[in-house]
Amino acid sequence: MAHLGSGRRRLLAVPIGLALTASLGVLPAMTASAATLDGVAATASDYTGPKLSYVVNLERTGPGTAKQVTKAIEAVGGTVVHAYEQIGVIVAHSQNPDFAKQIRAAKGVTSAGATRTAPLSPVQTTEEGSTQVLTADEAAKAAAEAAPGQEPLEPNQWDLRKIKADEAHAINLGSSKVTVGVIDTGVDDTHPDLAPNFSKEQSANCVGGVADQTDGAWRPYADGSDHGTHVAGTIAAARNGVGISGVAPGVKVAGIKVSEPGTSLFFTEAVVCGFVFAAEHNIQVTNNSYYVDPWYFNCKDDDDQKALVEAIGRATKYAERKGTLNVASAGNSNWDLAGESIVDTTSPDDATPVTRTIDPRKCLDLPTQLPGVVSVSATGDQGLRSYYSSYGLGVIDVAGPGGDKWQVPDTPDKNGRVLSTLPGGGYGYKQGTSMAGPHVAGVAALIKSKHPNFTPAQVQAALKAEADEMACPDKVYDATGALVDATATCKSYGTQTGYYGAGLINALRAVKW
Known part of the structure; x- marks a missing residue:
């Protein structure tokens, strides 16, 4: 399937300095008290962990369906990059190491997860069967x-x-x-x-x-x-x-x-x-x-x-x-x-x-x-x-x-x-x-x-x-x-x-x- 060159890309494994847990990097602690969905909302600047990208999947699709979940995302230190309301998917960024866990508990969310395990650093890649x-x-x-x-x-x-x-x-x-x-x-x-x-x-x-x-x-x-x-x-x-x-x-x-x-x-x-x-x-x-x-x-x-x-x-x-x-x-x-x-x-x-x-x-x-x-x-x-x-x-x-x-x-x-x-x-x-x-x-x-x-x-x-x-x-x-x-x-x-x-x-x- 690709990638690259030979069809499916194979990449060199390049350590980039983050130890891994089951699916997310071990991130630095938050500088403020942990945010909740019910208490005082945190802001994105309250967190000092590496910024990761997330997808948040909604229960419903269509115009206006992202409004409520957007507020929940902001309440746990996330920022919305784009809302694909036609399919009920929001792309968000956050430096909150517990962002995915917390947003999964929000009303109207069916699933949420990090799209990567660590902040992206450009790495040298190899292409199988190079050109x-x-x-x-x-x-x-x-x-x-x-x-x-x-x-x-x-x-x-x-x-x-x-x-x-x-x-x-x-x-x-x-x-x-x-x-x-x-x-x-x-x-x-x-x-x-x-x-x-x-x-x-x-x-x-x-x-x-x-x-x-x-x-x-x-x-x-x-x-x-x-x-x-x-x-x-x-x-x-x-x-x-x-x-x-x-x-x-x-x-x-x-x-x-x-x-x-x-x-x-x-x-x-x-x-x-x-x-x-x-x-x-x-x-x-x-x-x-x-x-x-x-x-x-x-x-x-x-x-x-x-x-x-x-x-x-x-x-x-x-x-x-x-x-x-x-x-x-x-x-x-x-x-x-x-x-x-x-x-x-x-x-x-x-x-x-x-x-x-x-x-x-x-x-x-x-x-x-x-x-x-x-x-x-x-x-x-x-x-x-x-x-x-x-x-x-x-x-x-x-x-x-x-x-x-x-x-x-x-x-x-x-x-x-x-x-x-x-x-x-x-x-x-x-x-x-x-x-x-x-x-x-x-x-x-x-x-x-x-x-x-x-x-x-x-x-x-x-x-x-x-x-x-x-x-x-x-x-x-x-x-x-x-x-x-x-x-x-x-x-x-x-x-x-x-x-x-x-x-x-x-x-x-x-x-x-």
């Missing part, structure tokens, strides 16, 4: 082999041919009335392959939990990731005689930036903002190639994590009700998301991780395991599940080309990763479920282009119906490139498998559907 930049020699070799009607670099796009997107384009390039929102690290709208299809009016920076549509706010940070731009190119790079082609080169693409500056961390308040923004700006499909930090899995028996699940679940459901289909990557940890247990050694990733064993049927990977979200696994050129891709019977809906360095295609570059756009006008290769997701989002956009009145549920049903059914393989590649037995890990039920869901998406069948 391989396309060289001038590689580009020239591809262009020399391009057939009439192909984009210059299209000979290297094995992934388009794998899902018959090149054949689909002869029938339908996609409609400019359909927009795919890339909820990610930002999109470079100045790239010559993206500029023709980019929608500024439907783009924003949601970091912090409030949408900022200032011109260029949606672009990657100057020292930031190329991930969102790569994802955008796979979806909607134009057929304009430049570079590559996207899966749906006639649709619009928008950038919704949700990653923190100096990091590749995606916190709940930004993700909630992203889904609500997409819902209210006529975005028909969102692509989500990430997991929501700081927890790889969010367990409902933890008060903080429970609140994050509820807030993001409300946001995705709201988007669906407004006509948006949400597509998400399943992750790059080679985990069975339908299994009985997973040992997570990566969480929380905004401080020092602790090892914990979780049940993925009860502790959710967000947003890919939320109801209604299309969960995508990754395949390589040979059609086998990519060695890194997570999987799970009943979890994975469909599969898409994510790349696999061990599955080498017969292309000019012989590179099994996925070629797409990079900030600054360049091109490069990445592999991961982050790359599989945008292929599915692109095909969903083609379906929506042909059937503009389809609901998100109908688009999802069409994605599954047009997919090429794939049986469990006998063997798959492992991380070392060795072929290993797959019969013990790939489970099936009817035509569904844990590796591929309903199968590998088919763009040609989608435009004929």
Whole structure:
């Protein structure tokens, strides 16, 4: 699922000086007496603990529903950043170490929790399967082999041919009335392959939990990731005689930036903002190639994590009700998301991780395991599940080309990763479920282009119906490139498998559907 580079980001564990309790940092004591909801109200300045961000989920939704809870938030030393009354979620900040516990007791609140475990400090991140930049020699070799009607670099796009997107384009390039929102690290709208299809009016920076549509706010940070731009190119790079082609080169693409500056961390308040923004700006499909930090899995028996699940679940459901289909990557940890247990050694990733064993049927990977979200696994050129891709019977809906360095295609570059756009006008290769997701989002956009009145549920049903059914393989590649037995890990039920869901998406069948 993303992140980054290889599809799902893996971050270096960087201690930042706070010892952890079960889910919150051990914070400095308050300077004034503890606030209560009944006594004299405290103010935010009465507390000297590190400032954390919270989501507060309300019992009711609609105009005016946040008024009472806003007063309660202020009474226990919090400040409201933004109230999403349409889904009953308030984003708040507080330096009160007991803020979450106290606000949970307030009338009208169903749950509340910190969106992080410690004040954010910029950290150096690493990207699994980091970008391989396309060289001038590689580009020239591809262009020399391009057939009439192909984009210059299209000979290297094995992934388009794998899902018959090149054949689909002869029938339908996609409609400019359909927009795919890339909820990610930002999109470079100045790239010559993206500029023709980019929608500024439907783009924003949601970091912090409030949408900022200032011109260029949606672009990657100057020292930031190329991930969102790569994802955008796979979806909607134009057929304009430049570079590559996207899966749906006639649709619009928008950038919704949700990653923190100096990091590749995606916190709940930004993700909630992203889904609500997409819902209210006529975005028909969102692509989500990430997991929501700081927890790889969010367990409902933890008060903080429970609140994050509820807030993001409300946001995705709201988007669906407004006509948006949400597509998400399943992750790059080679985990069975339908299994009985997973040992997570990566969480929380905004401080020092602790090892914990979780049940993925009860502790959710967000947003890919939320109801209604299309969960995508990754395949390589040979059609086998990519060695890194997570999987799970009943979890994975469909599969898409994510790349696999061990599955080498017969292309000019012989590179099994996925070629797409990079900030600054360049091109490069990445592999991961982050790359599989945008292929599915692109095909969903083609379906929506042909059937503009389809609901998100109908688009999802069409994605599954047009997919090429794939049986469990006998063997798959492992991380070392060795072929290993797959019969013990790939489970099936009817035509569904844990590796591929309903199968590998088919763009040609989608435009004929």
